[in-house]
Each structure stands twice: as structure tokens, then as C-alpha cells.
Amino acid sequence: MPRLLRFLLIPAFIFTIALVYFVSRNHYQIGNALSSATRPIWDKAEGPTDIVTHYYAEGLDINGSVCALHGWKERLGSRFKVIDAILMSTELDLLEIRMNELDPVVDRFYIIESNATFTGLPKETSFALNRQRFAKFQKKISYRLVPGYPLEPGQTAFDQEANTRDQMTKLIRSHMAEFLPETQSLVIMSDIDEIPSAHTIELLRTCDFGQSIHLQLRNYVYSFEWLVGFTSWRASVHRWDRDTFYRHSQSSNTILADAGWHCSYCFRTIPEYITKMRGFSHADRIGGRLDLLDPKRIQDTICRGKDIFGMLPEAYNYVDLFSKLSLESATTAVGLPLFLIENAERFKFLLPGGCQR
Ligand SMILES: *[C@@H]1O[C@H](CO)[C@@H](O)[C@H](O)[C@H]1NC(C)=O
Numbered sequence: 001m002p003r004l005l006r007f008l009l010i011p012a013f014i015f016t017i018a019l020v021y022f023v024s025r026n027h028y029q030i031g032n033a034l035s036s037a038t039r040p041i042w043d044k045a046e047g048p049t050d051i052v053t054h055y056y057a058e059g060l061d062i063n064g065s066v067c068a069l070h071g072w073k074e075r076l077g078s079r080f081k082v083i084d085a086i087l088m089s090t091e092l093d094l095l096e097i098r099m100n101e102l103d104p105v106v107d108r109f110y111i112i113e114s115n116a117t118f119t120g121l122p123k124e125t126s127f128a129l130n131r132q133r134f135a136k137f138q139k140k141i142s143y144r145l146v147p148g149y150p151l152e153p154g155q156t157a158f159d160q161e162a163n164t165r166d167q168m169t170k171l172i173r174s175h176m177a178e179f180l181p182e183t184q185s186l187v188i189m190s191d192i193d194e195i196p197s198a199h200t201i202e203l204l205r206t207c208d209f210g211q212s213i214h215l216q217l218r219n220y221v222y223s224f225e226w227l228v229g230f231t232s233w234r235a236s237v238h239r240w241d242r243d244t245f246y247r248h249s250q251s252s253n254t255i256l257a258d259a260g261w262h263c264s265y266c267f268r269t270i271p272e273y274i275t276k277m278r279g280f281s282h283a284d285r286i287g288g289r290l291d292l293l294d295p296k297r298i299q300d301t302i303c304r305g306k307d308i309f310g311m312l313p314e315a316y317n318y319v320d321l322f323s324k325l326s327l328e329s330a331t332t333a334v335g336l337p338l339f340l341i342e343n344a345e346r347f348k349f350l351l352p353g354g355c356q357r
Pocket residue numbers: 061063064065066
């Protein structure tokens with residue numbers, strides 16, 4: 001029955017062509033969806049596993065008794081200096097919220113900025129251009145501009161990122177000399193969007209937690225309207241020694257619970273989303289799909305709390321995975337940084353109901 005065969009072959013052929021076209025256009029997203037959907041099987045959660053229960057209520061006097069509650073001893077002798085070491089991006093709003101939150105407990109802010117993204121594209125030096133916004137912290141700020149360069153063949157964004165962290169290590173080392181030799185320092189190592197709460201730093205300054213500790217942060221996307229979970233662990237605080245270096249990787253198995261906020265993709269304008277999607281170290285996630293950079297699609301994504309790269313969220317067990325597929329929009333703004341709430345009108349885009357950019 002050659003006739004019937006031919007009759008069947010034509011739709012089969014068309015279907016195959018369509019399938020090949022769809023897969024080639026979306027191969028990156030399909031691969032990602034498969035690896036995300038099976039992640040609970042092949043991957044284990046990264047990060048520290050020894051979680052220190054965190055005790056705090058507004059007005060608590062953080063003293064030796066509170067240290068004991070956390071299983072720590074109160075520090076005796078001279079007061080530790082606290083340094084907040086920040087790699088600047090374009091996120092001026094988060095920087096302002098961060099510096100105001102930490103100002104009461106931080107002695108120095110070290111800020112490093114580059115004129116290129118980690119992928120080597122030129123970018124504005126946001127901090128240098130907006131210094132007057134941070135004038136009230138002027139006396140505490142040490143700033144260094146690190147010239148960026150286009151990636152050489154064989155180099156990746158991760159090399160550029162590592163180089164920038166190296167520069168921060170050098171900046172901290174060169175400044176340690178200005179403190180009296182007997183003055184000990186704590187260094188906060190966290191990205192600009194990973195903001196420890198002031199009372200957390202007060203606790204770590206008062207109590208001897210050891211050489212280093214990670215900070216578990218509430219992880220939000222787009223604004224404080226969308227809480228993903230308590231999944232952020234890379235931020236850390238270190239007692240600075242001669243061989244300490246500035247890092248964003250695991251340095252200890254101990255992590256202090258609920259120690260602040262990590263607001264990912266919390267930008268004021270749509271162009272910042274596009275710059276970030278092109279510029280950061282996971283830029284391969286775009287996978288050649290330029291339509292992902294469409295401003296209307298990004299705006300819609302922000303208002304619906306969906307993953308910006310159109311991927312399934314990373315999760316390590318199926319309960320988690322399904323609970324993250326659709327985030328629930330928050331109707332509370334309790335327990336957020338003080339400066340954010342005091343300036344709610346200016347920072348409306350970071351608060352529930354303010355998703356329109
Ligand atoms: C800590 O503060 C509380 C409340 O102010 C007080 O009752 C307690 O005695 C203090 N503990 C120490 C070790 O100073």
C-alpha cells in the first residue's frame with residue numbers, strides 16, 4: 001500500500017521538521033528544564049549545614065547572656081572594628097539601603113567598582129557618578145576603581161570576578177595597617193544585594209563566633225514582595241587574619257539563621273534588568289534567546305513573580321520545587337530594612353504592590 005504510506009509520510013515529515021525547529025530554537029531552555037526537573041535526584045544542596053538558631057526581638061540588649069543563648073562567649077578586651085567590603089554593581093538603591101542599615105554597626109565601607117561588567121562590556125561607574133548620594137558616609141568610605149578589560153580568548157566572566165575579589169583582598173590588606181596592631185577586625189563578605197541586618201552584625205561583633213560564619217538570608221526576587229525562601233548562604237563574616245582573603249564561597253560549615261535579606265534582581269528600571277542579564281557571570285543562561293530581553297516580557301515577569309530566564313527554579317527536593325513554581329506575593333512589609341520603610345515612597349518599587357517599573 002504505497003499510497004497509504006505516502007499519505008502517512010507527509011504529516012510525519014512535517015511533524016519532524018517542526019519538532020527539529022522547536023528543539024533547535026529552544027534547546028537551551030529544554031535542557032535546563034530537564035536538568036532542573038531532575039535536580040532533586042542528581043544534586044545535593046550546597047552550603048553549610050550546621051545552622052545556629054538565631055534569637056532576636058526588637059529592643060533586645062545584645063550582651064553576654066544573648067551570646068550564651070547562641071552557644072558563644074562574649075568578646076572581652078578591645079572592641080572589634082567592622083568592615084563592610086562591597087563590590088559595586090549598578091545597584092545604587094540597594095547600596096543606599098545597605099549603608100543606612102549597617103552604618104550604626106560598621107566602622108568602614110570598602111567599595112570597589114569597575115568600568116566593565118564581569119563579561120567585559122563597558123559600564124558606567126555608578127558609585128563615582130553618584131557619590132553625593134553617599135556624602136553622609138564619606139568619612140567611612142574607601143573607594144577604588146578597578147579598570148575592566150574585554151575578555152581574552154579562553155577567559156570567562158568567572159576569571160574577571162575572581163580578579164575583582166582579589167583586588168578587594170589587596171585593598172583590605174593595605175588598609176589594615178592604619179588600625180592599631182592590637183585592633184582586630186571583622187570583615188563582611190557579601191554581594192551588594194546580600195544585606196545583613198544591623199542586629200546580626202551587632203551580635204557577631206559582641207560574641208566570639210570563631211574564625212568565620214555564613215549568614216542565611218531571606219532570598220527575594222525583583223523586590224521584597226516575592227520571597228523565594230531562606231536559601232541564600234554565601235554571605236559570610238570573617239575575623240581578618242594575615243591569610244584571610246575576600247571570597248563568596250564556602251569557608252565554614254556554620255551558618256547563622258535568618259541574618260538578613262538577599263534581594264536578587266531588585267532593580268528600579270527595566271534597562272538595568274537587561275544589563276544584568278547580559279553582564280553577570282551566568283550570562284550563558286540567555287542561551288541565544290534574545291527575545292528573553294524583551295522589556296514587556298521582563299515587566300510581566302516581575303509583576304507575576306516568575307523566573308526571569310524562563311527556567312524552573314533551582315530546588316533540591318520535589319516539595320520545594322513545586323512550592324517554588326509559583327511564588328506567593330507578600331502582603332507584609334514587616335521585618336525589612338529600617339531605611340527602606342522610612343523611605344517607602346522613594347523605594348516603592350521594592351515593596352509589595354510596586355512591581356510596575
Ligand atoms: C543582659 O541584658 C539583660 C537585659 O537588659 C540583663 O537582664 C542581663 O543581666 C544582661 N546580662 C549580662 C551578662 O550582662
